[in-house]
Amino acid sequence: MSLGFTEAEEAFRAEARAWLAENSPGRLPSMDTEEGARAHRDWEKALAGGRWSVVAWPEQYGGRDASLVEWVIFEEEYYLSGSPTRITQNGISLLAPIIFGHGTPEQQERYLPAMVDGTEVWAQAWSEPEAGSDLAGIRSRAERDDERGGWVLNGQKTWSSRAPFADRGFGLFRSDPAAERHRGLTYFLFPLDAEGITVRPIAQLDGDAGFAEIFFDDVFVPDADVLGGVGDGWRVAMSTAGNERGLSLRAPGRFLAAADRLLDLWHERGEESPQLRDDVVDAWIGARAYQLYTWGTVDRLQGGGDMGADGSVNKLFWSQLDVDLHETALDLLGPEQELRGEGAVSNGAWVDDYLFSLAGPIYAGTNEIQRNIVAERILGLPRGDNRRSGA
Amino acid sequence: MRFALTAEQRSFAEALDGLLGAAEVPAATRAWGAGDTAPGLRLWEQLAELGVPALVVPEALGGIGGTPLDVVVAFEALGRHGVPGPWVESVALAPSLLAGTEHEGVLADLAEGAARVTVAAPPQTPYALDVAAATHTYLLDADGLAAATSTRKLTSVDPSRHLHSVQAEGTAVAVDSTAVARGLDLAALACAASLVGAGERMLRESVAYVAQRRQFGRAIGEYQAVKHALADVRVALDFARPLVHGAAHELEADSEVAARDVSAAKVAATDAAHLASRTALQVHGAIGYTLEHDLSIFILRARALAGAWGTTSQHRARVLHHLTATR
Numbered sequence: 001m002s003l004g005f006t007e008a009e010e011a012f013r014a015e016a017r018a019w020l021a022e023n024s025p026g027r028l029p030s031m032d033t034e035e036g037a038r039a040h041r042d043w044e045k046a047l048a049g050g051r052w053s054v055v056a057w058p059e060q061y062g063g064r065d066a067s068l069v070e071w072v073i074f075e076e077e078y079y080l081s082g083s084p085t086r087i088t089q090n091g092i093s094l095l096a097p098i099i100f101g102h103g104t105p106e107q108q109e110r111y112l113p114a115m116v117d118g119t120e121v122w123a124q125a126w127s128e129p130e131a132g133s134d135l136a137g138i139r140s141r142a143e144r145d146d147e148r149g150g151w152v153l154n155g156q157k158t159w160s161s162r163a164p165f166a167d168r169g170f171g172l173f174r175s176d177p178a179a180e181r182h183r184g185l186t187y188f189l190f191p192l193d194a195e196g197i198t199v200r201p202i203a204q205l206d207g208d209a210g211f212a213e214i215f216f217d218d219v220f221v222p223d224a225d226v227l228g229g230v231g232d233g234w235r236v237a238m239s240t241a242g243n244e245r246g247l248s249l250r251a252p253g254r255f256l257a258a259a260d261r262l263l264d265l266w267h268e269r270g271e272e273s274p275q276l277r278d279d280v281v282d283a284w285i286g287a288r289a290y291q292l293y294t295w296g297t298v299d300r301l302q303g304g305g306d307m308g309a310d311g312s313v314n315k316l317f318w319s320q321l322d323v324d325l326h327e328t329a330l331d332l333l334g335p336e337q338e339l340r341g342e343g344a345v346s347n348g349a350w351v352d353d354y355l356f357s358l359a360g361p362i363y364a365g366t367n368e369i370q371r372n373i374v375a376e377r378i379l380g381l382p383r384g385d386n387r388r389s390g391a
Numbered sequence: 392m393r394f395a396l397t398a399e400q401r402s403f404a405e406a407l408d409g410l411l412g413a414a415e416v417p418a419a420t421r422a423w424g425a426g427d428t429a430p431g432l433r434l435w436e437q438l439a440e441l442g443v444p445a446l447v448v449p450e451a452l453g454g455i456g457g458t459p460l461d462v463v464v465a466f467e468a469l470g471r472h473g474v475p476g477p478w479v480e481s482v483a484l485a486p487s488l489l490a491g492t493e494h495e496g497v498l499a500d501l502a503e504g505a506a507r508v509t510v511a512a513p514p515q516t517p518y519a520l521d522v523a524a525a526t527h528t529y530l531l532d533a534d535g536l537a538a539a540t541s542t543r544k545l546t547s548v549d550p551s552r553h554l555h556s557v558q559a560e561g562t563a564v565a566v567d568s569t570a571v572a573r574g575l576d577l578a579a580l581a582c583a584a585s586l587v588g589a590g591e592r593m594l595r596e597s598v599a600y601v602a603q604r605r606q607f608g609r610a611i612g613e614y615q616a617v618k619h620a621l622a623d624v625r626v627a628l629d630f631a632r633p634l635v636h637g638a639a640h641e642l643e644a645d646s647e648v649a650a651r652d653v654s655a656a657k658v659a660a661t662d663a664a665h666l667a668s669r670t671a672l673q674v675h676g677a678i679g680y681t682l683e684h685d686l687s688i689f690i691l692r693a694r695a696l697a698g699a700w701g702t703t704s705q706h707r708a709r710v711l712h713h714l715t716a717t718r
Contacts (some may be wrong), residue, residue: 003394003640102709126710138693215674267718274704284714287632290631293395301397374625375618377596384613 003295005069011064013073019050027349030238031087032208036123037165040087044118053116054185061117062106062167067300075251076291078117082257090162091122095170098187099354102228102236111189121165123163123192125214126237136181136234140216142173142188150222151175153196155187156215159363163212166192172233185233189225196220206355252291255321257286258353264330264351269332276331283325290318309377312370319360319367326354393638400464406441406664407468416472417685423475424550428524431475434641438474439504443673445665447486447577453499454486459577466581470588473688477521477553479507479700484510487574488529488536497527511557512575515701518545528557531571535563549686549695560561562688576653579700583653583660586696587628589624589658589689590667597671611674618705620670627663634659634663649712651678654706663704664693 005013024042029036047053048062057063066074086092092115099107113121133138140155148351153173161168168191176184192199196219201209228236266280297310329350331336340348361367375381394531396404414437419430427595443465448454455461462483469478482503487493499507506521509525511518514569522528530539537559543553568650598621611617638652670691674678679686697703 003637004644105559146527204653263718264713277711278704278707281710281714282658285659285710286630288637288652288655289630289659290633292637293630296633296636299394310629313626316622317630327519368619370618371622372615375612379594379618379621379625380602381598381612381618381621382602382610384609 005073009069009073012070016052016074016077017081017335020083022076023050024083026082026084028084030206030208031085031162032164032204032210034165037087039187040084041118041121043084044086044088044116048117052089054346057112059115061112068302070306072251072253072294072298073382076253076256077258079251079253087121087162088115088118090126090166091120092126094124095122098227098236098239101239102187104224106224107227109190119170120269121166123160123166123212123214125157125163125169125170127157127162128133129157129158131345138172138174138185140171140173142175142186142221144175144177145220147253148222150221151186151188151218151226153178153190153219153221156213157213158202158213160199161211161363163192163199163214168192169214170227175233175319176231179231182234184231185226185237186230187233187236188221189227190219190221194219194221202353205350222291230277252287254296255287255290255325258322258325259284260326262332265329265332265345269334271332279324279328279331283321283328286317286321286324290321293317307347309373312365312373313378315360315364316367316374317368319357322357322360323354326350326357330354394633394640396460396464396636400461403441403461404464404468407438407443407465408471410437411468411472414472417688418475420473420475420551420597420688423524426488432524434474435476435507436504438469443469443478444482444504444507445502447484448498448502449486449490452495454489454502457640459642460636462577462581463584463635463639465585466633467588467591470692471592473551473589473592473685473692475521477507477525479518479581479585479664480505480510480520480525481508483577483709484512484574487533487570487577488566490570492528492536492566493710494536494538494564495525500526503584508591511555515575515705516555516578519557520553520555520707521553522557523553525573528555530557530559530563531566532559534559535565537561537563539575547695549559549691550682552695560660572650573642575700576650577718578636580635580642580653582696582700583638583656586657586660586664586693587632587635589693589696590628590631590664593664593667593693594621594628596672597624597667598620601674608639617674620674621685624663624667624670627659627666629702631656631659631663648713651710654701654709654713657701658676658703660699661693665697667703668693 009249023046028039028043031040032039044053051062052065054063055074056216059065085280096112115122127276128138130139138335140157142151142153142290145152157171172185174184175186175189196217198215200213202211202213204210232327262280262283286325336345340351377384415436417606419434442455445454446457446461446465450456486498489498497506497508501508506526507524508527509519509521510529510531519528528539530537539557540560541555542558543556547554561566567578568718599616602610631667634656640657641649641652671686672690675686
């Protein structure tokens with residue numbers, strides 16, 4: 001890479017690389033197991049101790065005031081070092097931007113430091129049984145309780161990532177049933193061990209309880225845990241949906257590192273199939289394209305531009321790349337491709353990561369929804385009247 | 392870190408689009424294919440006034456001394472409008488090949504728009520393009536660079552590309568191997584940029600078409616199957632372009648990963664243009680399958696350029712070679 005990084009940026013890269021080489025635990029047990037969740041929390045503590053947990057945040061909250069360029073550099077180094085996926089991701093990537101943008105000073109003080117070091121792990125609670133990518137169809141209710149100064153939540157959330165081992169959750173509830181679908185939603189924060197909450201883990205395709213159903217039975221939440229304005233939840237939530245599909249969840253470093261491991265695998269296996277060889281090259285080209293695309297985005301954002309619907313283009317690309325890359329790896333493994341755990345190549349890491357990749361085209365808004373967004377908002381194709389508002 | 396076009400490059404692109412948008416390029420391209428080069432050569436002169444042929448000719452030889460990124464900007468525009476002629480050969484390859492040889496004098500004429508150069512470089516690029524419209528034809532092979540003449544005309548899948556087998560006429564002169572490699576890389580990169588441009592044009596035509604073409608009582612662009620196909624083209628082009636721009640940055644920096652990235656760019660641009668052309672054809676239906684529709688210019692150009700200046704399989708092999716050389 002010689003795209004003209006400054007000396008300061010190169011120094012930042014070197015510092016991150018050195019720290020990670022010294023401290024990274026490598027691959028940890030799945031964060032969606034009790035043992036794994038503990039190990040991940042320990043790792044988050046170590047990251048926070050080195051001030052590498054949230055490099056782009058203000059120093060006051062444990063960050064380094066790093067620029068967007070430096071953040072992407074850190075992410076590249078993080079994944080190249082073989083470090084684990086972050087258990088704090090929901091909090092740091094999805095919730096924190098909203099707390100910074102819409103939270104009260106008290107909420108910032110109360111919640112940000114605790115998520116930085118993994119003391120409080122957050123579960124996202126967007127989806128409901130009847131509302132998948134269609135957030136506007138949310139039915140879980142919040143009713144006013146003036147006496148206690150807060151709200152009473154009832155209903156059910158599902159596909160709540162991290163919920164089985166998390167401490168707190170965040171999500172949207174319908175606080176004004178008379179309002180239009182998009183309006184009348186309010187954004188709430190709540191402890192998962194609150195009275196009236198039942199968390200029922202759901203085994204995922206990979207066997208781990210990565211997500212859960214959450215049942216709310218008269219759960220009281222004080223006014224202090226309303227995030228943003230009452231009835232303003234939709235707008236508040238949408239202000240980060242672009243982040244999720246765009247930069248925050250899938251930094252390019254992850255794909256570059258995976259493509260690098262794929263090349264090693266191809267090299268070790270000495271596979272002669274021209275098709276597989278081409279697939280390996282295409283996986284690397286895809287990862288490089290994603291890296292360069294990201295530098296373009298970073299440049300634009302630093303120049304004052306915004307992500308907008310480009311987050312959907314981004315998500316369509318990385319989710320497909322992720323699946324293709326891991327399918328290629330499994331093909332390279334031949335008959336060993338079905339093995340998991342002990343006795344499998346890399347203890348089954350390729351299969352585990354493959355199963356993880358299969359969720360990509362489904363979550364954060366399915367790829368069908370993303371294609372509609374690209375077609376309508378970027379290409380300007382007619383919306384048609386066969387669908388309600390969607391996305 | 393800066394990864395964006397400069398203000399000058401953006402206004403250069405706008406100027407090219409303005410000129411080419413007003414110039415009835417499809418008619419010139421069809422005439423070129425039928426053997427009437429006059430409108431195409433008028434375009435050449437107009438583009439020369441904007442400095443296109445002079446882009447990477449060194450200032451000392453009458454050129455602009457621009458960067459690979461300038462070349463990329465120009466070729467995306469040429470590709471978007473389907474401009475005919477030996478542009479890759481003249482603008483991207485000739486300056487590297489001719490500088491420092493006895494043929495160096497051609498470059499001043501080239502920069503002015505008075506000379507047009509075509510080159511056959513077997514085995515990768517065995518045929519010379521548009522010999523009849525070129526003022527200088529060369530053969531680049533193991534013996535070096537020699538003036539050449541056509542021995543046989545061949546037919547390209549793209550009617551606007553006249554291909555020729557050539558043989559050396561004069562004595563070959565030695566060319567610095569670094570200069571040859573750089574010239575060939577810039578040619579492949581220019582080709583990749585053309586493919587991105589052609590892909591963008593096909594997407595634009597498709598979007599316009601599906602918004603107005605009605606079937607079963609509504610615009611076909613309202614159907615999700617059509618929307619999703621075109622969204623995938625948007626994604627493919629959006630991720631091919633950074634590879635093209637990135638490779639231009641690496642070539643400019645003379646970085647050790649430049650050749651690798653040029654090849655990656657050629658592969659991704661070819662694939663993206665291919666997806667754009669298949670999708671454009673599909674959404675246009677039978678009208679897209681006619682030569683009378685302008686879409687044919689871009690569909691056939693994209694197919695021809697897929698094999699020009701290195702096929703995707705040659706470029707994939709080169710990427711892999713670079714990636715594994717250090718393992």
